[in-house]
Amino acid sequence: MDLQAVQGRLEKRLAELTRRDAALAKHLRGQDGRNDQDFEDRVAFTEMDEVIEQLDDNARTEMVDIQAALKRIQAGEYGICESCGGDIPEKRLEILPHARLCVSCQE
Ligand SMILES: [Zn+2]
Numbered sequence: 773m774d775l776q777a778v779q780g781r782l783e784k785r786l787a788e789l790t791r792r793d794a795a796l797a798k799h800l801r802g803q804d805g806r807n808d809q810d811f812e813d814r815v816a817f818t819e820m821d822e823v824i825e826q827l828d829d830n831a832r833t834e835m836v837d838i839q840a841a842l843k844r845i846q847a848g849e850y851g852i853c854e855s856c857g858g859d860i861p862e863k864r865l866e867i868l869p870h871a872r873l874c875v876s877c878q879e
Contacts, residue, residue: 779842
């Protein structure tokens with residue numbers, strides 16, 4: 773497994789998520805001009821915020837997982853299941869490079 777390539781992928785994804793996170797935080801603070809909207813529009817925006825906050829959580833979780841994966845690469849422990857200590861199959865890591873658990877522990 774090409775750890776350098778994996779690390780590159782993870783770092784790129786982390787940078788993407790960080791950019792998106794900053795944009796979302798700005799939106800949630802209402803700094804994108806939506807406070808100028810009338811009330812009905814604001815209700816719609818509030819509903820949208822709930823969706824966005826959810827996304828935000830998912831993005832945050834993924835960012836934490838990616839940072840943990842990068843640390844595991846540094847420590848030479850990449851691809852080891854955090855729960856059972858077994859190897860995470862390379863195929864799984866190709867799909868989900870920041871996977872913390874092997875398939876059976878995930879289930
Ligand atoms: Zn496991």
